[in-house]
Amino acid sequence: xxxxxxxxxxxxxxxxxxxxxxxxxxxxxxxxxxxxxxxxxxxxxxxxxxxxxxxxxxxxxxxxxxxxxxxxxxxxxxxxxxxxxxxxxxxxxxxxxxxxxxxxxxxxxxxxxxxxxxxxxxxxxxxxxxxxxxxxxxxxxxxxxxxxxxxxxxxxxxxxxxxxxxxxxxxxxxxxxxxxxxxxxxxxxxxxxxxxxxxxxxxxxxxxxxxxxxxxxxxxxxxxxxxxxxxxxxxxxxxxxxxxxxxxxxxxxxxxxxxxxxxxxxxxxxxxxxxxxxxxxxxxxxxxxxxxxxxxxxxxxxxxxxxxxxxxxxxxxxxxxxxxxxxxxxxxxxxxxxxxxxxxxxxxxxxxxxxxxxxxxxxxxxxxxxxxxxxxxxxxxxxxxxxxxxxxxxxxxxxxxxxxxxxxxxxxxxxxxxxxxxxxxxxxxxxxxxxxxxxxxxxxxxxxxxxxxxxxxxxxxxxxxxxxxxxxxxxxxxxxxxxxxxxxxxxxxxxxxxxxxxxxxxxxxxxxxxxxxxxxxxxxxxxxxxxxxxxxxxxxxx
Numbered sequence: 287x288x289x290x291x292x293x294x295x296x297x298x299x300x301x302x303x304x305x306x307x308x309x310x311x312x313x314x315x316x317x318x319x320x321x322x323x324x325x326x327x328x329x330x331x332x333x334x335x336x337x338x339x340x341x342x343x344x345x346x347x348x349x350x351x352x353x354x355x356x357x358x359x360x361x362x363x364x365x366x367x368x369x370x371x372x373x374x375x376x377x378x379x380x381x382x383x384x385x386x387x388x389x390x391x392x393x394x395x396x397x398x399x400x401x402x403x404x405x406x407x408x409x410x411x412x413x414x415x416x417x418x419x420x421x422x423x424x425x426x427x428x429x430x431x432x433x434x435x436x437x438x439x440x441x442x443x444x445x446x447x448x449x450x451x452x453x454x455x456x457x458x459x460x461x462x463x464x465x466x467x468x469x470x471x472x473x474x475x476x477x478x479x480x481x482x483x484x485x486x487x488x489x490x491x492x493x494x495x496x497x498x499x500x501x502x503x504x505x506x507x508x509x510x511x512x513x514x515x516x517x518x519x520x521x522x523x524x525x526x527x528x529x530x531x532x533x534x535x536x537x538x539x540x541x542x543x544x545x546x547x548x549x550x551x552x553x554x555x556x557x558x559x560x561x562x563x564x565x566x567x568x569x570x571x572x573x574x575x576x577x578x579x580x581x582x583x584x585x586x587x588x589x590x591x592x593x594x595x596x597x598x599x600x601x602x603x604x605x606x607x608x609x610x611x612x613x614x615x616x617x618x619x620x621x622x623x624x625x626x627x628x629x630x631x632x633x634x635x636x637x638x639x640x641x642x643x644x645x646x647x648x649x650x651x652x653x654x655x656x657x658x659x660x661x662x663x664x665x666x667x668x669x670x671x672x673x674x675x676x677x678x679x680x681x682x683x684x685x686x687x688x689x690x691x692x693x694x695x696x697x698x699x700x701x702x703x704x705x706x707x708x709x710x711x712x713x714x715x716x717x718x719x720x721x722x723x724x725x726x727x728x729x730x731x732x733x734x735x736x737x738x739x740x741x742x743x744x745x746x747x748x749x750x751x752x753x754x755x756x757x758x759x760x761x762x763x764x765x766x767x768x769x770x771x772x773x774x775x776x777x778x779x780x781x782x783x784x785x786x787x788x789x790x791x792x793x794x795x796x797x798x799x800x801x802x803x804x805x806x807x808x809x810x811x812x813x814x815x816x817x818x819x820x821x822x823x824x825x826x827x828x
Contacts (some may be wrong), residue, residue: 353639360610375436376462402457407716412443469790470496481511485518490525507807511566517573528552536608537581542618544681563588564803572596579681580622586670590683597630597680601629602646624666626677652689680730695764710749715782770796
């Protein structure tokens, strides 16, 4: 390994360690680290991969700090940014790889593949000169084959139903929008449902677009679904809160050892500051999602429904390194308007920290509101109505809705996790595409009239247990008599035929947390009582 490269690598680590000025750093320890690297370079028995060595050193250093100070190499960073910047360069398809065959599920409207003539149901056999069908293709390899610079072209050869010869299609790569709003629709004339899956650069403009389209005169009730939203840009969460709060409302403040306290306020009177609001959270709602739900709760501005959120109250700063990689370094803690830092403890190590959600399940917290324990020192009060709220680990909802582990049969849940249920639905829709297109060209007809029949469930079970004994058909009744499972299958079919928005339109009809939100918003008296009582305290042992 050339010494010049080694020195550059060391300088990168040295700069990383030098958050404070050199005079404040223990120079002896840095010199010791340099000694180790130099001696490895000069005397180690085998050749060394300097990139891997430096990455390992950085990763190990960050692990000593906290669970959210992390390193991304250049490739990982590109994948990370894909969902946050609001677009990426690609061909604009969704697909599934089933038994070494790439099945096109959908094409982005007005995207490169649609313009080139690619259709849902097409099977990609070759990309350029490389055959991929029956050739152990995986997601990573396919992405590499389809990836390229904006404006460049890629040729795919597809097998289309009813055609003997492969169809050659040339696709010009272009920017593909990545939506942060998974679903937005009117549940009723008064209630609008919006599911936000991340806080990206385009989230506020997307929110403006859907509310402009969906909120009709007299519609003044909103469900904001932040379940499984792991966060994103802090400034976007502030901008979104500006839609619901009064001007000059504090939405959070941050402070750290080397970061002066900074207060974030709204700059406008929110367009929906008088709309009845329910925010949905669960144990996978984190960071920016907790900023929003925490501020809404602190200001008594809306009702928070679901289960205790993840508990991430640390602020990370992106620091780009010389080779295009990046570290996200924790520089401050954030606090809700009432003063809560909702970061859960991480002093027992990263492994215990990452296992904490499973611990909640084991302790019964996800199924029983009374299993949540808070210390008296973690008690705070909302700013307007002085309700009791809690810090010290996530946002506790106003209304707790337990996780029902018996909603799906256990075997069905396992096949959902493995992707086999989705595989079956993709193949089922593809096989019956002409029928669906002719009989249910409009989603409203599908929603109102289509039913999943027992023979479809028999086909599903046979597919899931392919090659096993015939007695697996005993499982058919377990699915067919399970209302949520049947709704889930219908929703998956709707997803393939019409899109993600329509999936949620079907599935939410049986979603307990959504149904609870609708119940609250349909009862103005109950909504008001929740926001004017000490109801949060009633759900937690003191």
